[in-house]
Amino acid sequence: DAKTTQPPSMDCAEGRAANLPCNHSTISGNEYVYWYRQIHSQGPQYIIHGLKNNETNEMASLIITEDRKSSTLILPHATLRDTAVYYCIVANRDDKIIFGKGTRLHILP
Amino acid sequence: NAGVTQTPKFQVLKTGQSMTLQCAQDMNHEYMSWYRQDPGMGLRLIHYSVGAGITDQGEVPNGYNVSRSTTEDFPLRLLSAAPSQTSVYFCASSSRQGPYEQYFGPGTRLTVT
Numbered sequence: 001d002a003k004t005t006q007p008p009s010m011d012c013a014e015g016r017a018a019n020l021p022c023n024h025s026t027i028s029g030n031e032y033v034y035w036y037r038q039i040h041s042q043g044p045q046y047i048i049h050g051l052k053n054n055e056t057n058e059m060a061s062l063i064i065t066e067d068r069k070s071s072t073l074i075l076p077h078a079t080l081r082d083t084a085v086y087y088c089i090v091a092n093r094d095d096k097i098i099f100g101k102g103t104r105l106h107i108l109p
Numbered sequence: 110n111a112g113v114t115q116t117p118k119f120q121v122l123k124t125g126q127s128m129t130l131q132c133a134q135d136m137n138h139e140y141m142s143w144y145r146q147d148p149g150m151g152l153r154l155i156h157y158s159v160g161a162g163i164t165d166q167g168e169v170p171n172g173y174n175v176s177r178s179t180t181e182d183f184p185l186r187l188l189s190a191a192p193s194q195t196s197v198y199f200c201a202s203s204s205r206q207g208p209y210e211q212y213f214g215p216g217t218r219l220t221v222t
Contacts, residue, residue: 034208043113043199043213044152087151089208096142096167097208099151 003027003090009104018075020103022088025069031092033064035073037084038102044087047073083107110135113214115200121220122190130185130217132200138212140203141183142167143175145196146216152199158183159206190221 012018034049087102142157154167158177
């Protein structure tokens with residue numbers, strides 16, 4: 001059974017914030033939320049991860065709800081180069097990565 | 110640093126042939142893994158290694174062998190290629206086991222006819 005649910009695709013206008021949702025209602029207390037993305041024909045790229053608190057780095061922000069049952073990845077100023085498939089992964093720190101089908105994000109010029 | 114390198118980039122095999130996909134990393138990472146990605150699907154874990162001399166199976170290990178004689182290299186062997194093994198193969202490495210900050214190679218696109 002998939003641990004996460006993501007919309008299959010989303011559109012976002014270039015320059016706007018892209019908000020990618022992820023539902024993980026069965027997350028357990030010691031599981032983290034990780035985000036990766038895969039630009040066409042390339043290997044996946046790690047973006048960010050978090051446990052309970054919101055996190056921000058040079059690529060994105062991660063907002064995790066207080067009950068930890070869902071999260072949102074925010075790309076603050078989307079560019080055409082952000083067009084990719086975005087994967088939300090819930091796992092313990094030592095777990096193997098299980099990729100789902102992700103969200104295909106289209107950045108529109 | 111070159112990061113994670115994979116060779117070849119493309120390969121065509123006939124059914125029953127064998128070959129080795131090469132993967133190397135120069136980041137002194139202990140953890141390395143192999144994934145395959147089929148059209149319209151996410152990545153599936155084939156085999157992984159938590160250090161030199163230690164390997165284990167992932168979700169889809171059948172038809173593949175691995176070994177880890179050095180920290181840097183983690184080759185994936187197809188003993189007798191089958192059309193079902195047509196896929197894009199990605200190697201990844203990380204400083205630790207788990208989903209945190211895995212670095213992926215550029216991939217090898219394999220076609221078995």
